[in-house]
Amino acid sequence: MSIPLKRMDAGVDATSECCTLDAAPLGADDAGRVAKKLKALADPTRLRLLSHVAAQGCDAVCACDLVDVLDISQPTISHHMKKLVEAGLLTREQRGKWAHYTVTRDAFDELRRFLDLR
C-alpha cells in the first residue's frame, strides 16, 4: 500500500488531476495563431491527406501517391494541400512534375501543447 506523500491536504484535489490548457489563459495573438492552424486542419479530407503524409515517416510524399490513396481528383488534392502548406502544417517541395510534402513538426508541437489537458 502506497502513501500519497505529496497530498498535504485531503480536502484539496491534487493539482495533477486538474485541467489546464497550456500554462495560462490564451492571449489574443496566440489565440489567432492557433485558430488559423486549427481551421486548416478542421476538414475531413485534409485530415486524411495529412495523416497519409505523416504515416510515411520522415520522407517527403509525392502528390501522385495521394491520388491513389484517397480516390479524389488531383485538383482537389492540390487545393487541400495548399491550405495545409499556407497554415504552416506541411512544407512543399517541387521535384520535376510533382509536388512533394513533409509534415512541419514544430507546428504540431504548438497545437499539442495547447491541447495538453492535465
Added chain:
Amino acid sequence: MSIPLKRMDAGVDATSECCTLDAAPLGADDAGRVAKKLKALADPTRLRLLSHVAAQGCDAVCACDLVDVLDISQPTISHHMKKLVEAGLLTREQRGKWAHYTVTRDAFDELRRFLDLR
C-alpha cells in the same frame, strides 16, 4: 562518444525520429469526428473562452465570470459556448440563473492522440 546501437543501417533514418499521426492513416469516420471538434475549436474567441475554463482547474466556471474576463457580451459568449458544448469539448450545467461549464477531458485526449507526431 556514444554509438547509436539501434541504427542498423546508416542509410535509413531511425524510426524514433520519424513522423506519424496516430498509428495509421485516418479513416473517413474518424476524420469526420475529429474535424467536427477542430472546427469548433478553430475560432480565436472560443479558444480564449475554453482556455479560461480549463485554467480554473476541475471546477465548473460560471458564464458570469467569463463576461468580465474577455470583455465581450453575454449573448456572444453564449453563442460560442454552445458551439463548444455541441462539439463535446465542454459540458454545461445550469445552476440557478447562470450556466456553468467544465472541460470534457476525453474529447481532448482524442485530439491530442491525433496530433501526437513522433
